[in-house]
Amino acid sequence: MILRSLTTDDTSLAPDWLRGRRMLPDRWRDEHTRTLIAEDGAGEPMGAATMWTSPVHPDRYSVDLVVAPDHRRAGIATALLEALAELQPEPKRFIWGAAETDPAHGFAATFGARTIQRAPLDTFQTSRAGRLRPRDDIASAAAVSRVALEQAWVDMYEWTHADWHPVGPDTRAALVEDLWDEIDPHLSSIAVSATGAIDAVLLVFIDGGQPVVAGETVSRDTPAGTRLLEGCARRTFNLLAGAGFAETLLDAHETDPHFAPLFDALGPVTRWHRIVEFRP
Ligand SMILES: CC(C)(COP(=O)(O)OP(=O)(O)OC[C@H]1O[C@@H](n2cnc3c(N)ncnc32)[C@H](O)[C@@H]1OP(=O)(O)O)[C@@H](O)C(=O)NCCC(=O)NCCS
Secondary structure, eight states: OEEEEOOHHHHHTOOHHHHTSOOOOTTSSSTTOEEEEEEOTTSOEEEEEEEEOOSSOTTSEEEEEEEOGGGTTSSHHHHHHHHHHHHOSSOOOEEEEEETTOTHHHHHHTTTOEEEEEEEOSEEEGGGGGGSOOOTTEEEGGGSOHHHHHHHHHHHHHHHHTTTSOOOTTOHHHHHTTHHHHBOTTTOEEEEOTTSOEEEEEEEEOSSSSOEEEEEESSTTOTTHHHHHHHHHHHHHHHHHHTTOOEEEEOOOTTOTTTGGGHHHHOOOOOEEEEEEEOO
């Protein structure tokens, strides 16, 4: 087996099993974005692997691997992963996620993969709004300025990721880069305190397909946080239903202390996306 950098030529000639996956040429951004291909002695590709750092989460390398179906269980993915680890300028763990039932978790398990997060994969019925209690301190996200909403989102994002996938320094710009274009502020909800501060934020992301709802309280210790999220979810789910969206996805985490307690009322969750970290 030969391991070498994946080039632009490889991506244009990619076999079917590789074409479906996003494998960009080696060093597509810098020395933290690497892609290798494994070939047999005749130059036939047998597998490929890529790793990259995220501008928002520089703590680990995201990774993806694929091996041609005819060549699986012959150690090719293991060799590719070990080679990627060797290429890291500073050694960091890999992070990867898939549906909990994905057989590739068996591969990650051989490197002692540790679960760091789970997220619901189900679609949620917006008619479930009726199970949630209303509050009178909930408003449309369109009622506050773009700057205030972006700050609330950044503050919320930072603390909800701090314990398992911390954001790097100076990531504010990356976190809000496309935010305003991706959300519907009228369907999105906020909880507003007596002093006018945003206490909780629940945004609706719409890209033409199914909506995605994401949010939490703006600080970790907001009193009555679950009740605030419940009020936001009730308003947003009601509006989504009224706008013709019978279902929505949630971008939420099992560890979100105020949102996760609502999963049962909104769902319940039957399928999980599991995120793991590992190192060869
Ligand atoms: C997951 C994948 C990359 C593994 O490639 P591979 O070359 O077959 O992996 P290896 O031969 O290096 O496997 C090493 C060990 O991992 C485990 N493993 C690999 N595939 C597994 C599977 N489908 N189910 C359970 N365990 C598995 C086994 O313990 C295996 O050792 P063994 O064959 O001696 O039992 C390959 O199945 C694939 O391309 N799947 C589709 C793409 C995908 O899911 N990619 C995400 C990978 S993180």
